[in-house]
Amino acid sequence: MYRSLFHDSDEEFAGFDGDLNEYDIEGAEDEDDDMLRGPIQELDLGSEDDDEEEELPAVKTKGQKSKQHERPSKIIPTGSDASSDEEDEDEEAPVTMANMEARSRALDAAAVREADLDAEEMRQAELVGEEEDDFADADMDADEEGEGDEEAFQLPTAEEREQEKKTGGPQAAGSRSEYVSQLISDIASYYGYNDFLAEKLFQLFPVSEAIEFFEANEVARPVTIRTNTLRTRRRDLAQALINRGVNLEPIGKWTNVGLQVFESSVPIGATPEYLAGHYMLQAASSFLPVIALGPQPGERVLDMASAPGGKTTHMAALMQNTGMVFANDANKARTKSLTANVHRLGCKNVVVCSYDGREFPKVMGGFDRVLLDAPCSGTGVISKDASVKTNKSDRDFTLLSHLQKQLILCAIDSVQPESKTGGYLVYSTCSVTVDENEAVVDYALRKRPNVKLVETGLEFGVPGFKSYRGRNFDPRVSMTRRFYPHVHNMDGFYVAKFKVEKRAKKTKEEGDAMDVDAGVEGVAGKFAFNDEEDRPYIEGQPFFSNHVFASHELT
Ligand SMILES: C[S@@+](CC[C@H](N)C(=O)[O-])C[C@H]1O[C@@H](n2cnc3c(N)ncnc32)[C@H](O)[C@@H]1O
DSSP: OOGGGSOGGGOOSTTOOSOGGGGOGGGGGSGGGGGGOOOOEEEOOTTOOTTOTTOOOOEEESSSOOGGGGOOSOSOOOGGGOOHHHHTSOTTSOOOHHHHHHHHHHHHHHHHHHHHHHHHHHHHHHHHHHHHOTTHHHHHHHHHHHTTOTTSOOOOOHHHHHHHHHHTOTTSSOOHHHHHHHHHHHHHHHHTOOHHHHHHHHTTSOHHHHHHHHHHTTSOOOEEEEEOTTTOOHHHHHHHHHHTTEEEEEOOTTOSSEEEEEEESSOGGGSHHHHTTSEEEOOGGGGHHHHHHOOOTTOEEEESSOTTOHHHHHHHHHTTTOSEEEEEOSOTTHHHHHHHHHHHTTOOSEEEEOOOGGGTTTSOOOBSEEEEEOOOOOTTOTTTOTTHHHHOOHHHHHHHHHHHHHHHHHHHHTBOTTOSSOOEEEEEESOOOTTTTHHHHHHHHHHOTTEEEEOOOOSOOEEOOSEETTEEOOGGGGGSEEEOHHHHSSOOEEEEEEEEOOOOOOOHHHHHHOSOOOOSTTTTSOOOOOHHHHHHHHTTOGGGTTOOOOTTTOO
């Protein structure tokens, strides 16, 4: 719904299908953008403190209260934002410079309380359910989902199931596994997933949480922008946009460059500030890997899969246009929007290139930091690209996971372990599946004894799975972070951060165990994956030959 407001070249999510017309700015003029139109705001220039970077200009509206009072769906309610004093503030009072931040914290605190209450309610529901019968917890969740909505998803009640048993109806066998399969199949048909993906995603969560996840995928995530600090400051940008009738506020304490847009009387992807490169339309989740990587001024950085450049341009800004960012993407067509963004945002330290990431570090190595924002299935961005619901098969996940494993080893080998300031790799995806996340990280830890996981430094996020459906991963995988639409109100995302140490000289056995030998020192050799192991994937599959990734397949 908000998409028409976005400039095409900012979009990075899985749904990009190479058709730039899909994001036609003209579309922003039609009825879709009514959602972001609102009353013109008037500045309250009261007691503004110009030096306080975190404070944004206060606003009040003409004729009616600011929509800021009705803030919908805040991003990520963090415990650290809560403060009991501020919660008591009169919610009806006008928003001013003095109370804006406090109001924001109070709302966040309320959101935390609500989330806690919801969680408690769910726990209670599950307990009651377990006492009644094996199946009642799912039953209850489904009942809640269906409340007040004639067409809503309804599971049979305990009585109905009893009746069905007597009459030999569909639930006759009545085992938990049969009931769960029925639930998955109902979820698939209700939300429009293929059975395979519905099951795969369902398995990630307890029953009640799974329903929340599927529900969250039906709702658009908040519209967010990232201030380009190479061109402006957040407070100045906010002021300029407020003057144009944009209703916005800071995303949260965890970012000092993000703004959440609630409504706008102008298309956000076509303001003079946008065209002048003062901001990037960017999902909040995609700030996370860059924050975790923390590129420093003067460093040499590789963004291995970078188009359309949301993270590249963020890194360039953090590096204050110094050092060097190599922005690579295997898909040449996608480097056009990458280059356009690099120019628009005034990044002068970026070199754009187009290689298969698996050719690194043969092409170039010795980076202080590497970001691998890997091509993935896009199961974290289903709210933006509903085609993911039906176009993914088991084979896709096998192939993607394999590609991601190859890429991550090459990314590790591109890092300069002796870097004085860095020596880090961040691996991220906008997918929530274990195959594409923990399994890839675990593989990298096994294949590269010279790397270790370190804390991402992100304030929130759910720890990665240490074990999953009978598979045990390296326990340090819990240092990685998962982000979910239903928990954090941002796209589903995954972030892992590695420190790369100097590689010990390989023994013969270790050498044999390595799939890839593309280390900086060993690059002269064949671009060596284990062809025997890879054969089943390579044969009959365009992915690993000259595949240029169709954006609908990959992000
Ligand atoms: C998640 S998107 C990157 C988004 C980007 N990091 C950003 O923030 O704007 C993944 C990218 O990987 C690219 N890609 C796919 N396979 C690749 C490969 N083997 N090597 C390098 N890039 C690849 C795709 O073309 C796609 O642009």
